[in-house]
Amino acid sequence: MEMEMEIETLNNVMCQFTDREGTPLGAALYLPQNAGPQQLQQIVNKLLNNEEKLPYAFYISDQELLVPLETYLQKNKVSVEKVLSIVYQPQAIFRIRPVNRCSATIAGHTEAVLSVAFSPDGRHLASGSGDTTVRLWDLNTQTPMFTCTGHKNWVLCIAWSPDGKILVSGSKAGELQCWDPATGKPSGNALLGHKKWITGISWEPLHLNATCRRFVSASKDGDARIWDISLKKCVICLSGHTLAVTCVKWGGDGIIYTGSQDCTIKMWETSQGKLIRELKGHGHWVNSLALSTEYVLRTGAFDHTGKTYSSSEEMKKVALERYDKMKGNSPERLVSGSDDFTMFLWEPAVSKHPKTRLTGHQQV
Template sequence: MASLTAPPPQAGTKRPRSSAQEHQVSAPAPDFGADSDDDVEDVARGKGGGEGGMPSSMIVQFATLEGENKGPQIDIPLGSTVLQMEELMNQLLENKDKVPYTFYVNDAEVMETLEQTVSELAVSTEAVLRVSYQPLAVFRVRPVTRCTSTMPGHTEAVLHVNYSPDGTMLASGGGDMTVRFWDVQTSLPRFTCRGHRHHVLCTAWAPNGKRFASADRKGEIRLWDPSKGVQQGQPLSAHKQWVTSLAWEPLHRNSAGERLASSSKDALIKIWNTRTGRCEVTLSGHADSVEKIIWGGEGLLYSASRDRTIKVWNVEGEGRKLGILVRTLVGHGHRVNTLALSCEAALRTGPFGKEECALKALSKFTPEEAQAVALERYNLARGGEPERLVSGSDDFTLFLWNPADGKKPLARLTGHQQPVNHLAFSPDGRRFASASFDKKVKVWDGRTGTFLATLNGHVSAVYQVAWSADSRLLVSASKDSTVKLWEMVALKRAKATLPGHADEVYALDWSPDGSAVASGSKDRTIKIWAH
């Protein structure tokens, strides 16, 4: 049963309930078609009735997340759904084109009806209710519904699939010791890159798309030119044991895009200058294998280890300032398997937003232009707030952190019954999803850690999850050989089950423009799923 333990709530609120009732997620209330002015007026006038002794309507003041009031105070029914409040906001703001919105009360997202949220938070119905709103991406990603391509080639299990930052190429790595590059438009192989002497365990695109890094069980890192399919320079003899994770420096921090971090089972993290092949600094401090690293957008690197800790490192500056341990985050009772960062989608795609993916080739960006656009996109994703980090562990728990501002977690999240092995923030940072060996995917509020839903449907361990570019859809890959598609409006049942693989699905990625999902399997194939 999922529950949440958080710091003491503000006055006038209470903790989310941890009973079974807290986790019953019903389908959203039907939209009663507020498409005309009269219908919207009915919503605003307070038609409808409350339950359990609550009033039927309430005075509401809409405001931006920054606190700016929008429109007059309005008497609306507590039974109003999110869709009905969207209609009302579009009327109030006089939007020519309908814009989707998300609504919050005391930082808690309104998931179904206003009444449900008010009741759960025990908010007074006698005072004016302040409802914050946030516009969502106007473009909508269409649900993937069918397999459009099956791509054979690997002779052993496919362990990784990664779309390039601009979405024009797909890279894969696997147990056959090869890295392969695929043409996204034709689903045909472009290059097969050989050189690794053991399984390719981790891969990563540079955020400018000009380089691709892969690392293997022998501890070697190889750099590839994806436009030619050739190795760049000599392999980096990085670690004495296998490499567990790779992370490039974000493009908005350095336009050259040359620095790469690697972590290993040898408990070390190394920062490389990939142009010279030189290790700039070795970060030592963990007492056991480092399982995951993320290079953040503020000059910090985050590492998760089997020693049950997360460490925050300063990876900018020169001399002794480079590689300083900033703080250690403690709380997990077992090894920490995975991390996710709230701005990770913007960091991964660098200067390439949806429009850039569609309209600009990589060659049209100068390094300075790319860095400026990447910084703009990062700041937009951050939204004036510090980046948030979530960690998942073998102790079945998750912790939500503000890693740049203290050692105390924002929330401790429980509910999984087996180890948590993968996490992913939605591109808008409002939610994150956790995948576990307990066959479940759970969805949480990205700002508070509040539990939102358990997604049931897989019949075996869930290995990975991936979000659509508009944050409305989620896919999950499982040991049960299926990929499942979930719609965040429903937050309950799978919108579609995508069968086709003949064995466990290890790898999953959604293209930056939202047009396709790639999955890699133990059956040695890659499948492309589209609408």
Template sequence: MSQAKKRKAESQKLEAEANEGNVIIQFTTSTGEATASQLDVPAGITPEQLEMLLNNLLQNDEKLPYSFYIEEQELASSLGSHLHKAGMSVESVLKVVYQPQAIFRVRPVSRCTASMSGHSEAVLSVSFSPDGRHLASGSGDTCVRFWDLGTQLPMHECKGHRSWVLALAWSPDAQYVASGDMDGAIFLWSPKSDKPVGQCSGHSKWITCLSWEPAHKALPSLRFASASKDKTITVWDVSTRRPQFTMSNHTMVVTSVKWGGEGLIYSASRDCSISAWDAKDGKLVRVFKGHAHWVNTLALSTEAVLRTGAFDHRGQAPKDLQEAKDAAAARYKEATGGLPERMASGSDDYTMFLWSPSTSKQHVARMTGHVQTVNQVCFSPDGRLLLSASFDKSVKLWDGVKGTFLATLRAHVGPVYQVAWSSDSRMIVSGSKDSTLKLWDVKTRRLKVDLPGHADEVFCVDWSPDGSSVASGGKDHVIKLWRH
């Protein structure tokens, strides 16, 4: 017998021995609360059997899916095998932390179903509507376009901008799209027409980012914030098209703005700082410092629910405004679990910081590992995980609560420009300078599907809130739709 076969046989024997006997476990919530009493279970128990056991203990009418963690490592095999591989002792009571997963499951996109041409310059942004029914795109050809996802054909070509369209943002009620260009002009559009609903003028330099007021704070959506190269952040009133107030304390370009769910607006700048502002009057609340170079990107742990407002994963929302606002508030409360909103920032200094911005100006964690610029950070829809995309050709996965490193996803051969999560938090798609998209499985942390097709760099990618489609755009002027 060869040495390799001997080692394999020995490993299988040790694993079989590890699955013999019993282990005493204690189910624990993610906040550390014990559930039921301690249990004596077989060492060979699988995650599926643990799930069945937990559902019975919790007396769930509908069987819910759960993931299990032991010392922050997800249980992917039998309990004994997991303990054997991790070199962990079973002499004391084993804490098994459980977390509910999305009850729906998104199917992996595997093929390009449409190549939609129309833009005559690079596609710089693509964004699905909160209800998943429409797709908007912005391009260097100065146009905003709306696309019909049913026929996969263009709906409207919206003209008005005189320069590159750099930023797009849907209102959480899916009624408006705000677009910002290189001249500092902002236009408002309805997906029903190719004529602008209004124009907001005030910035003197290009628009870098746009963010709407959350649905649980106001419906219909009538306010949004814009960030600009002119070092200011402005909050606009949609009904009057005029600025409500302008916020300014940054000394360089404002690169990102996020309207949080706790009544604060966050802005990041190339002056290495992040600021928090009161959304009611624009007063400065807090300044966060720590980065040694430009802050490029911000993300909020509640971003998925802020984006979709009252719409569920099927794209449905109550018709009544008050009911929709209540539904958005309930979804936001469920997303936070009663805990403060978290924020992540990424920088040209190759690092990221995790913050609890409403409670402290000190960071929760400093995350290092990238060896080039961090281009984007993005929380999973359930807020538990954090992704970072970098010019070092890698995507890294982090614990979204503690900031601890989990995995590096490598397959791209060029800088990774943008990443997007599936709405069930089980998959990731990434777009790169290497002209490909890659689909990753979060549980196995491996490449699931390679998606070539673009003829040049992929600048932007978005996954629809209902999970049915991925859209990508880039330097080849084409928008591609990917489906199962």
């Protein structure tokens, strides 16, 4: 029995835990030599009666203990006949808080907010409302910058130019208005031509045109129109749908896609407005379109680094690099959502037939 006790003691080492100020944590105690930092954490948490187990780092002679006690003792030729002083030090705890609460409420509109859009650099927000105004907000301070007045009816959709220098809004009255985000003032008179309300706006990608002059609008009147903000007029009217155009996207390959209540998606070239291809398959209205490259088309040359550019040509070059990287070797993909409860995935440059049909939704 005495022999067993002696062997057990030989395999243990007498240790004294102390904090950084040298205050001992309880009495010295025997610890097995194969104990490492993880076991020491359990012991310290128990001695401190911590309800929540906290992480600790351990130091012997100002050297952090990262191995079992036995390895440390042998490497540093430390005698086990003396009490080994171990300093424990709490480590920082990093907790990721789930996004389950509102971080800020930005009040100002007096009627329903109908559309919102981030600026390409992510620093500002634009919102359109039933109170007929467009408001610009500083997201860093979460405060209002400008209230843009001039629309005569609800502001249904808004879109920033990919260089961030122009904001365009469309209303229920069918008018489009360009704004200068730096001042909140209108850039010229309203653009008139649509006979019914605006359902969508999309800008020509920056990597295709450094001047950011053109955008396309879709309307309940069944047409889509390409506008030139320098000429301040409609330059091409895209007619062909038999019912309302519900959504529009200007793709990275220079093709405009329009979705309609006539159950089709049409593809248009943008120099003369000729119809290229018609995508059929949905059994009900086409309600929405999304492109696989949409993020880089919207943000242009801007990324998370906050880099600024000295010229529009420099921005165009960077935007093209970002687009090519996003697209890779694959064709640009399009997803359409419909009142028939389904989505179709298309590769429009490759085929007029959908690549796959996505089902599962039970309601619109």
